[in-house]
Amino acid sequence: MLNCPAGLILKRDSMWSMRSTDESDCCAAAAAAEGVAVVGVRSAGWSDGNEAVFVADGMNFYSGQGRGLTVVTVRPDGTLVDSAAFDTMTSGSDALAAYIHGIEKGSMVLIGALDEASANLTDTAKAAIKTCGATMIDGSTLSM
Numbered sequence: 684m685l686n687c688p689a690g691l692i693l694k695r696d697s698m699w700s701m702r703s704t705d706e707s708d709c710c711a712a713a714a715a716a717e718g719v720a721v722v723g724v725r726s727a728g729w730s731d732g733n734e735a736v737f738v739a740d741g742m743n744f745y746s747g748q749g750r751g752l753t754v755v756t757v758r759p760d761g762t763l764v765d766s767a768a769f770d771t772m773t774s775g776s777d778a779l780a781a782y783i784h785g786i787e788k789g790s791m792v793l794i795g796a797l798d799e800a801s802a803n804l805t806d807t808a809k810a811a812i813k814t815c816g817a818t819m820i821d822g823s824t825l826s827m
Contacts, residue, residue: 720761726795735795750798751775754782756790764790772799776808783811792816 720739726747727734735747739761747753751770758764767782769775786792792815809820 719759724795729798735797747797752800755793771804772802776805780808780811
């Protein structure tokens with residue numbers, strides 16, 4: 684998978700079908716306020732790369748360590764505050780929801796899926812994820 688250089692982010696419209704290794708096809712200029720990092724997650728299931736990589740200003744700063752969903756909180760400058768992984772393929776949904784509800788309001792939260800993350804993802808866990816601003820957790824298309 685392509686890593687966009689510092690100052691660039693993956694183009695939203697091509698995220699789901701990206702097959703190019705040319706940064707001009709896949710990356711766009713990132714705009715952030717001064718002192719605020721441009722952050723993102725490169726996330727893929729088992730057959731699509733099997734990774735959850737968290738990026739700030741073009742640099743990988745954390746990688747998911749286990750199957751399911753990894754939740755990362757970061758400071759505005761893109762440095763890691765906390766991380767936790769939940770095996771939502773088996774029984775991690777309740778713990779995931781409890782963890783998210785314990786995150787300080789206003790925190791920057793990134794969530795990535797590694798391997799399989801949806802098999803036992805409950806509606807309660809999905810509702811908790813939505814409180815972080817998720818718009819596609821139900822499988823619907825992103826509306827802008």
